[in-house]
Amino acid sequence: xxxxxxxxxxxxxxxxxxxxxxxxxxxxxxxxxxxxxxxxxxxxxxxxxxxxxxxxxxxxxxxxxxxxxxxxxxxxxxxxxxxxxxxxxxxxxxxxxxxxxxxxxxxxxxxxxxxxxxxxxxxxxxxxxxxxxxxxxxxxxxxxxxxxxxxxxxxxxxxxxxxxxxxxxxxxxxxxxxxxxxxxxxxxxxxxxxxxxxxxxxxxxxxxxxxxxxxxxxxxxxxxxxxxxxxxxxxxxxxxxxxxxxxxxxxxxxxxxxxxxxxxxxxxxxxxxxxxxxxxxxxxxxxxxxx
Amino acid sequence: xxxxxxxxxxxxxxxxxxxxxxxxxxxxxxxxxxxxxxxxxxxxxxxxxxxxxxxxxxxxxxxxxxxxxxxxxxxxxxxxxxxxxxxxxxxxxxxxxxxxxxxxxxxxxxxxxxxxxxxxxxxxxxxxxxxxxxxxxxxxxxxxxxxxxxxxxxxxxxxxxxxxxxxxxxxxxxxxxxxxxxxxxxxxxxxxxxxxxxxxxxxxxxxxxxxxxxxxxxxxxxxxxxxxxxxxxxxxxxxxxxxxxxxxxxxxxxxxxxxxxxxxxxxxxxxxxxxxxxxxxxxxxxxxxxxxxxxxxxxxxxxxxxxxxxxxxxxxxxxxxxxxxxxxxxxxxx
Amino acid sequence: xxxxxxxxxxxxxxxxxxxxxxxxxxxxxxxxxxxxxxxxxxxxxxxxxxxxxxxxxxxxxxxxxxxxxxxxxxxxxxxxxxxxxxxxxxxxxxxxxxxxxxxxxxxxxxxxxxxxxxxxxxxxxxxxxxxxxxxxxxxxxxxxxxxxxxxxxxxxxxxxxxxxxxxxxxxxxxxxxxxxxxxxxxxxxxxxxxxxxxxxxxxxxxxxxxxxxxxxxxxxxxxxxxxxxxxxxxxxxxxxxxxxxxxxxxxx
Numbered sequence: 001x002x003x004x005x006x007x008x009x010x011x012x013x014x015x016x017x018x019x020x021x022x023x024x025x026x027x028x029x030x031x032x033x034x035x036x037x038x039x040x041x042x043x044x045x046x047x048x049x050x051x052x053x054x055x056x057x058x059x060x061x062x063x064x065x066x067x068x069x070x071x072x073x074x075x076x077x078x079x080x081x082x083x084x085x086x087x088x089x090x091x092x093x094x095x096x097x098x099x100x101x102x103x104x105x106x107x108x109x110x111x112x113x114x115x116x117x118x119x120x121x122x123x124x125x126x127x128x129x130x131x132x133x134x135x136x137x138x139x140x141x142x143x144x145x146x147x148x149x150x151x152x153x154x155x156x157x158x159x160x161x162x163x164x165x166x167x168x169x170x171x172x173x174x175x176x177x178x179x180x181x182x183x184x185x186x187x188x189x190x191x192x193x194x195x196x197x198x199x200x201x202x203x204x205x206x207x208x209x210x211x212x213x214x215x216x217x218x219x220x221x222x223x224x225x226x227x228x229x230x231x232x233x234x235x236x237x238x239x240x241x242x243x244x245x246x247x248x249x250x251x252x253x254x255x256x257x258x259x260x261x262x263x264x265x266x267x268x269x270x271x272x273x274x275x276x277x278x279x280x281x282x283x284x285x286x287x288x289x290x291x
Numbered sequence: 292x293x294x295x296x297x298x299x300x301x302x303x304x305x306x307x308x309x310x311x312x313x314x315x316x317x318x319x320x321x322x323x324x325x326x327x328x329x330x331x332x333x334x335x336x337x338x339x340x341x342x343x344x345x346x347x348x349x350x351x352x353x354x355x356x357x358x359x360x361x362x363x364x365x366x367x368x369x370x371x372x373x374x375x376x377x378x379x380x381x382x383x384x385x386x387x388x389x390x391x392x393x394x395x396x397x398x399x400x401x402x403x404x405x406x407x408x409x410x411x412x413x414x415x416x417x418x419x420x421x422x423x424x425x426x427x428x429x430x431x432x433x434x435x436x437x438x439x440x441x442x443x444x445x446x447x448x449x450x451x452x453x454x455x456x457x458x459x460x461x462x463x464x465x466x467x468x469x470x471x472x473x474x475x476x477x478x479x480x481x482x483x484x485x486x487x488x489x490x491x492x493x494x495x496x497x498x499x500x501x502x503x504x505x506x507x508x509x510x511x512x513x514x515x516x517x518x519x520x521x522x523x524x525x526x527x528x529x530x531x532x533x534x535x536x537x538x539x540x541x542x543x544x545x546x547x548x549x550x551x552x553x554x555x556x557x558x559x560x561x562x563x564x565x566x567x568x569x570x571x572x573x574x575x576x577x578x579x580x581x582x583x584x585x586x587x588x589x590x591x592x593x594x595x596x597x598x599x600x601x602x603x604x605x606x607x608x609x610x611x612x613x614x615x616x617x618x619x620x621x622x623x624x625x
Numbered sequence: 626x627x628x629x630x631x632x633x634x635x636x637x638x639x640x641x642x643x644x645x646x647x648x649x650x651x652x653x654x655x656x657x658x659x660x661x662x663x664x665x666x667x668x669x670x671x672x673x674x675x676x677x678x679x680x681x682x683x684x685x686x687x688x689x690x691x692x693x694x695x696x697x698x699x700x701x702x703x704x705x706x707x708x709x710x711x712x713x714x715x716x717x718x719x720x721x722x723x724x725x726x727x728x729x730x731x732x733x734x735x736x737x738x739x740x741x742x743x744x745x746x747x748x749x750x751x752x753x754x755x756x757x758x759x760x761x762x763x764x765x766x767x768x769x770x771x772x773x774x775x776x777x778x779x780x781x782x783x784x785x786x787x788x789x790x791x792x793x794x795x796x797x798x799x800x801x802x803x804x805x806x807x808x809x810x811x812x813x814x815x816x817x818x819x820x821x822x823x824x825x826x827x828x829x830x831x832x833x834x835x836x837x838x839x840x841x842x843x844x845x846x847x848x849x850x851x852x853x854x855x856x857x858x859x860x861x862x863x864x865x866x867x868x869x870x871x872x873x874x875x876x877x
Contacts, residue, residue, distance in 0.1 A: 092400040182734075267416040267417065
């Protein structure tokens with residue numbers, strides 16, 4: 001059990017990062033009710049963006065983050081305006097296939113531009129770690145955690161205290177009433193989508209110094225993200241946070257305590273997903289799901 | 292929507308011709324195209340069957356993959372011939388479909404789509420993590436002595452394609468079809484009509500799953516080598532979604548037209564851009580997006596609309612029925 | 626008096642079915658006009674067209690001498706039209722206070738937010754008491770006051786009220802209509818849709834009776850009170866069933 005403190009710290013740090021991974025997806029679904037199957041590609045482009053800015057221009061990922069956030073927002077808004085908007089009232093299948101197709105396009109654009117080789121952006125500080133009571137905390141992971149927490153907190157603050165944030169919440173609650181108080185639904189949807197993509201891009205920046213980058217990395221994270229969202233309850237942002245930490249804990253403990261655990265840990269998300277679907281489809285905090 | 296398509300007999304004639312051509316003409320290139328087209332037709336038809344019941348599968352590679360592994364591993368392990376090895380391939384697909392039906396219960400739309408994704412990814416990881424069974428990342432070769440001639444495989448592919456379409460056609464004539472269509476639009480209402488959604492869902496997923504896994508099995512025997520990435524790859528199975536969209540979703544002939552179109556596109560880009568896989572997949576993505584945005588009823592839909600416009604002047608009643616049949620834009624969200 | 630809202634030969638409905646065949650209504654500045662009729666007659670559909678939630682199939686709607694149908698919903702709110710909808714439609718998980726803040730979301734209303742909040746809270750002291758409570762947890766009467774308050778926050782020139790008495794106990798109905806009368810005195814024009822004719826005619830200056838998607842009667846409130854036709858309209862034109870399903874209005 002001496003592993004426990006280290007495991008705990010690892011799990012918490014991972015949980016924060018996972019939260020950032022899904023929070024954008026939770027936001028766009030919560031407000032527009034469209035599931036963005038290309039969210040993984042936002043993460044992927046964020047990672048490549050940070051990598052490119054570091055290797056070509058020498059800009060530290062943390063410094064390029066604000067720029068990439070802005071870029072992600074604009075890109076997300078544009079994608080909404082040109083494509084997603086048109087399928088807002090279409091059958092689910094259209095929405096699913098549209099965003100899935102967009103994801104496919106982005107993955108292969110990246111493949112063509114950057115080839116399938118794995119990359120990583122490694123600023124100097126990412127390799128150091130500090131020790132604390134026999135627990136090793138790599139700086140990279142700690143910074144990643146802090147950035148994630150800051151961004152998620154900023155999102156919550158935006159939702160709670162700003163006009164647009166409140167309008168977004170209203171829109172999520174009652175679409176018709178939101179129109180009646182003068183909210184520009186289309187614009188608000190676009191903004192929410194833009195923010196959601198920006199958050200995905202931010203996650204990508206973290207991945208650039210926490211892990212490896214390749215054009216198809218987004219897919220795996222997307223599926224995990226879904227597992228988290230369903231665990232927490234689709235449409236519930238707080239649920240997404242809980243789900244993220246729960247998955248982080250499950251994965252980390254499997255990694256530590258199960259032989260060959262690291263490999264199996266990756267599969268935990270899917271096991272959890274199916275378990276939830278069978279036992280309690282609404283997830284932890286979600287609303288009753290009808291058949 | 293009337294499925295006594297005049298194109299259906301034409302398809303069967305064309306398919307018979309393809310069979311003859313593929314067996315007698317020795318050109319491996321053409322045969323390869325025909326073969327890939329046929330397995331794609333099986334996959335696309337299978338996907339379309341699910342879509343007809345309102346179940347959107349994003350992880351058809353799950354069925355393809357288990358079928359592939361079942362066909363190869365049982366053959367290697369038990370020394371089975373092609374025909375015998377395909378039985379377990381079909382069976383695992385059916386079982387997996389049943390599992391999916393029970394796991395997802397009455398959940399539709401997003402939940403179902405996500406489950407299929409998770410199933411596919413989960414199986415891939417499992418295949419990777421169990422090298423004792425699957426040879427893991429190293430991959431497994433089909434034993435050389437078991438492999439039949441290419442001609443046999445080509446013929447099998449064509450048979451599989453014809454069989455799948457025939458099965459879909461037969462199902463479309465039965466109560467099964469209308470039940471699925473009702474379910475697609477509104478499961479609650481369908482239940483009130485006496486349709487038991489669970490039973491039909493189980494049926495759809497088992498038939499569809501078996502069809503897809505059979506295709507995977509046949510393909511595995513064709514290629515002779517398998518690893519988790521290949522088996523559960525999305526790259527080929529994504530085509531199983533694009534083909535019906537391109538050709539005309541919810542129709543009989545759509546998956547076929549779409550598959551042919553996809554193979555053309557695929558070969559065309561390969562010739563134009565070389566072996567770089569990114570380009571053909573990119574084009575598929577574009578086709579999918581453009582299809583959804585501008586041609587949601589696919590090529591067949593365009594064809595049908597042109598035929599309508601030529602045949603009748605503006606007459607409200609028939610078009611209204613067609614809209615309802617195709618799944619109107621006001622379909623309920625699940 | 627200037628005409629604020631003018632509807633001429635309006636035709637509207639949902640999908641294939643037509644609910645409003647031919648509706649013509651005027652609301653002049655400072656007036657309280659009520660729209661009476663039984664279920665399914667088209668009252669809420671009329672509100673839907675004015676707010677932009679339902680497209681018009683034919684006819685004209687003019688507001689402040691300009692074509693209203695050109696404006697999108699949120700632009701109409703900014704132009705001074707606010708609706709307290711049928712069924713209240715408050716934001717259930719947001720607090721009373723947040724609901725009211727949202728009422729003044731539009732650019733024209735935002736500068737006056739603080740003053741308007743004062744007004745609404747003093748008009749509806751119950752809302753002030755419950756300002757931090759989630760709107761969905763309140764009683765029907767409280768929600769109705771919130772819906773009206775929220776509409777007032779938009780600084781409307783034309784206040785639309787759709788069935789404010791629905792589902793409320795008579796005592797609460799009185800309170801709500803007292804508030805409506807007070808609002809009327811502030812010179813805001815009001816278009817009121819109601820099934821409770823007695824309450825409606827107690828605050829209105831004029832009224833229309835809708836039946837089968839057409840205006841059956843238009844007159845001063847006093848005259849309407851005495852009218853036999855008004856009473857008949859509530860039994861339904863075909864006689865018998867009160868609720869005439871909207872789907873029966875087929876395009877012939």
